Amino acid sequence: MWRNYLTVGIRALAKNKVYAFINIFGLAIGMAACLLILLFVRYEMNYDRWLPNSENIYQLQSWYHWRDTGEDQRLQLTTYTSAAAIRKDFPQVANAAYLFTNNPVFVKEGQTSYTENYWFTDGDFLDIVPFPVVRGARRLTANGQAFITQAEAVKRYGAEDVVGKTMSVITRGKHVDYRIVGVLKDIPKSSHFKVNALIRMDIPAYWGPEGRQQLTCWGCQNGFVYLRLKPGSDVKAMEAMLPAWEKRNIPDVMQGDLRTNQGDEQDWHFVNVRDVHLGAGQDGAMTPGNDRRTIATFAIIALLILGMAVVNFTNLATARASQRAREVALRKVLGANRRQLIVQFIGESLLIAALAMLIALAMVELSMPFLANFLNADLAVVYLGSGGIALPVIALVLVVGVLGGLYPAFFLSRFQPATVLKANKSSAETSGSGRLRNVLVVGQFAVSIGLIICTAVVYLQTVYARTVDPGFKRENIVQMEGLSRAQLIDKGDMIVEQMKRVPGIEAVGRSGIGVGTDNNSSNGWNLPGRSEPVSIDSYNVDRGFLEAMGLKLVAGRWFDDRAMDDSTIPYGDDGTAETALARRGVNVVINQLAAKRLGFADPAQAIGKTFKASLVQSEYGLVPTTIVGVVADARFRSVRLPLDPIAFQNAHQGHQFLVVRYHGNPADMRGRLERAWRGITSDVPFDAKLSEDVIQELYEADDARAKTFAGFAILSIIVGCLGLFGLAAFTAERRTKEIGIRKVLGARTPDIVRLLVWQFSRPVLVANLIAWPIAWWVMRDWLNSFDTRIALGPTPFLAAGLLALVIAIGTIGAHAFRVARANPIHALRYE
Incomplete structure (x- = not known):
């Protein structure tokens, strides 16, 4: 029986090559987009989970609420003095360390160069955050010791084996030597830590008299505090104790006749290292983070594109229902029951999904290096193991196959043999399916139009941000540090x-x-x-x-x-x-x-x-x-x-x-x-930068977002147009005799083209009514994250709707023109 189902399924695909191509290629695009985005989402959600004991490692953050302006500033940075106070008052803290950077000047053989991500700490930081060590010691046990990463060792010394070497730097105007006691494995990109070197020092001595304020200031955020909590610590209970801790540790300060307290406008929070990258506190971050809403948006869009491909399958299957009605009727006459027919059609759907997945995996493999480079992420396709995608791939094939074939299977299997076999019923329109197809086409183009609008708004806002008058003449400026x-x-x-x-x-x-x-x-x-x-x-x-x-x-x-x-x-x-x-x-x-x-x-x-x-x-x-x-x-x-x-x-x-x-x-x-x-x-x-280059860097993330939305929009348009072309082809085939009669009665080619184009333009016009309010709501929320922004006028919405309509007309127009020019003699002999 299964062999028979497989044979019938393959023959059905071979008989209708256009249908097979549209379904398989459309599903492949949807599956590839879904896999790529879900791999990226998983990558973003797994930041710093590779750290041993990560569930007990926390960052202490300082969040401000400025009462005179109502503005919020959620800093990952915090004060030097808070580390000792937290260690003193919270017995749940096993160890705490302060971390800050001053990026010293590296000196080698009389030549100097800037450093990046050289971090200084006042304790055994590796006891708190256990970065993997590939050579040398496992801990920073004394001041003057340093760890360096593999890549930095090769960059500075030409080899990884640098344990025991002396690293010479200039910091705060003084030449200082540190002894390299270990080599760290390069920190993965899936980490909010960006570390090239880790140096232990006596921070009060380093700051000296001119930095004495930093030792006691509760309003000076210039570094990070990391904590290792004892296993089983109740972090929520610790958070509840923080207001009392603030009052106990932060003294009042008199400014003239006014009493101020540097804790009045700030609150501290314990944030697990696994939540730092996507957390609410992103100001003053060691590395730029992301937000969960953006990640969720990408995941939703990926699923929508996949859903569009599934809709194509459903649409085309129901459109072809009349062509397979006689087959269903004959099978029922020969003894097939409805359950067997449902299994057969779902099996055909699974076959198409499996073929599409093979093509999708090829697309993923080919595009992954470009995506990883674009996102600056360590993305890779792994099939087996804890990070493998083999099970998700199988699950996706089953879900897409069943969802895509479920409605067509029930729809096709309900045909009654007597009704179908009499009066050449196979060529007639199948009742009840046209309305559903129109609804699904509307949904497809609503997604496409929405993504086009989002792309346009993000692009326009990015251009506006780069070109808006900043209040100074930013052209022809060189900015130097040091x-x-x-x-x-x-x-x-x-x-x-x-x-x-x-x-x-x-x-x-x-x-x-x-x-x-x-x-x-x-x-x-x-x-x-x-x-x-x-x-x-x-x-x-x-x-x-x-x-x-x-x-x-x-x-x-x-x-x-x-x-x-x-x-x-x-x-x-x-x-x-x-x-x-x-x-x-x-x-x-x-x-x-x-x-x-x-x-x-x-x-x-x-x-x-x-x-x-x-x-x-x-x-x-x-x-x-x-x-x-x-x-x-x-x-x-x-x-x-x-x-x-x-x-x-x-x-x-x-x-x-x-x-x-x-x-x-x-x-x-x-x-x-x-x-x-x-x-x-x-x-x-x-160290100098042109002002234009600095401004370019400010909006790199928004540029990437605009390009990402543009990519999504193009994929959705391709999938939608594939389905629309298939529907137009089958509709024209089904209306061949009608078209012939119209031409005999005097209809001209433009009249026939207009008739077919209007049939498929109406769903696109209706799709605008759905896409516009949703896109307006989403983009208004996004634009509100800017202090100054473009007005959300009608231009992007009208342009997106017009573009979608032009694309739809272009997709079906050529086919409609070819059908309309056909000889009516052949059309009248069609059935």
């Missing part, structure tokens, strides 16, 4: 003068904030009549910053050589300069948003006003701060983030970035700047 290095921290004025001499330079400025930077420095400003200070970001700049960045002054003046304009606090200050600054006061320039936060509707009203602000450490008092100028708001960060209220301070030190405005060829200018830099210092490598 001024905060200790060996250059007192040479800023000399560097500026040297750079001004480079041909093609128009302006040079220094700043603590630059294009696309992620550092934050917030201070409290006391306002009359308010019980709580207002948070204003504060950054050191110099007198050349206004012109170099191209900021627009809207009220007052910029800095000049007046004594009150200088807020320099020398590096390594013992408190003398801070005390003097608090006594005499300082002039600042703020942006328009800061003026609004301080209560001024008109920026000009802020000029000359003086406030008390916490611009120095609290023990030295509040600084009388006078506003002498207001500049237009400038967006230095991504449009996803809200604008910062900023107060600029003029200083000769305390900058991180050198901003150079130039004219001429960018490559030539970069080369001239590099030569000038190397003439200034050999200890700090040249």
